[in-house]
Amino acid sequence: MPDSSSTITMPEYDLVVIGSGPAGATTARFAAANGARVLLVDKKQELGAPIQCSGAVSHNALEQAGVYPSPEFIHDAIYGFAIYNGKGEKKIIDYRKLKPDEYGTKEGTIPLGYVVDRRRFDRYLATQAERAGAEIWLKTAATGFRVMENGSCEVDLLKFNEPVTIRAKVIVGADGVQSQVGKWAGLKTHIKLSELASCLQFVVDGVETAGLLEIVTGNEWAPGGYAWVFPKGHGYAEIGLGVTRTMCTENAQEYLDRFIKQSFFKERFKNCRILEIQGGGVPLAAPLKIQYADNIVLVGDAARHVNSITGGGIHTALSSGKIAGEFLAQLILSGKPATKTNLKGYQDNWLKAMGNNMWKLYRVKRAIFDTVDVVKRDEQLYATMSGYFSTDSEYKKI
């Protein structure tokens, strides 16, 4: 076959989004809806799998991103929280009782949030992107890129093991906690060992739940993180935890085993049967100081857009995706080149909408986990978690 790379017309897009999780699919959707030509690629054959997430997201987060809470992806509805300290003392924050006119099951009220099925949720978001006009290629990995003289890029992809090169003005790195796109751009994306929560969860049968996200704090059960019991719908539950490895003597698996067999929940968990095993790395880190480079922006976990107190990343991913998608479409349609200087606007918009608050949360988290005295640290985490989810929390919108 003759070398025809220079003669064949390459597929051309304004934007190529690498990774179709909540951040990538939302970026693709809003960019396409605002007139950009978008290619969304993901190396997986099934989006959302293997699951690396508990799936908790607020109603408000979905609404802000224009995602209708569809039964297609909702496992269970959430109406509040139960926060425990290490001894099992608890504070219940049930919005069905605190704000009965707004939250609940009766007509005219809504759930506070949901636990979603990430396989169906991610596919749903990709469908929304596709219906807004984005093209989607699955089984497509990005392997590298070159900046061309005209300021555009050539991006090398491997699609069903066939090399394909496309042209795009901007590359969006939405490739998750293990982001490689950020590294391509020379951004320092690797997370400190002390700032990545090592998480493991089991989907179980035989554990009762009551519409609340249950959060168990305390160094004894989950050093540098917390353990959780979330409703998973149809009688199932999630039992999991995240730990900061530098504060631990063993791996997450050992801590989870101990939490199930030895904690104040041991009777409740006695008959639990494990149906799925899921894990993830959750950045409890500061957002990247610089989330853009020439021709590249990062969104979602790749940019460390994770709430450092809760470890939640769906809301922040949807939100940064919307901001990035709208910003990039506008930049491209204005005809301005995708230089670092011009792409800075994305980060500025993000800081204003949510980033500054995320920095604030990171500082709160640091202050807690930097406390050397374990008793004081446990007290602080319990108080902070209880305050965070209360009706008068200043962070309600994250």
Add this chain to the structure above:
Amino acid sequence: MKTKEAVVFKIAWNACIKCGACVAVCPQEAGFTSEFDTIAEHAACDIACMFCETVCPVSAITHKMLAAEVE
């Protein structure tokens, strides 16, 4: 736990849950990865910080010294 010499990692695929945590803490340049969202297997790592081994929720990563592998 930090070693001074280059190491080669091995992944226990039967234990690995493909969570990506090892890659997230890896200070290597882009591309020090496997096909399954883990750090590279059978490749020399001269940083040898062992963060990947430490962070793994299920302890699926082990290493050998590169020198021992070459022999």
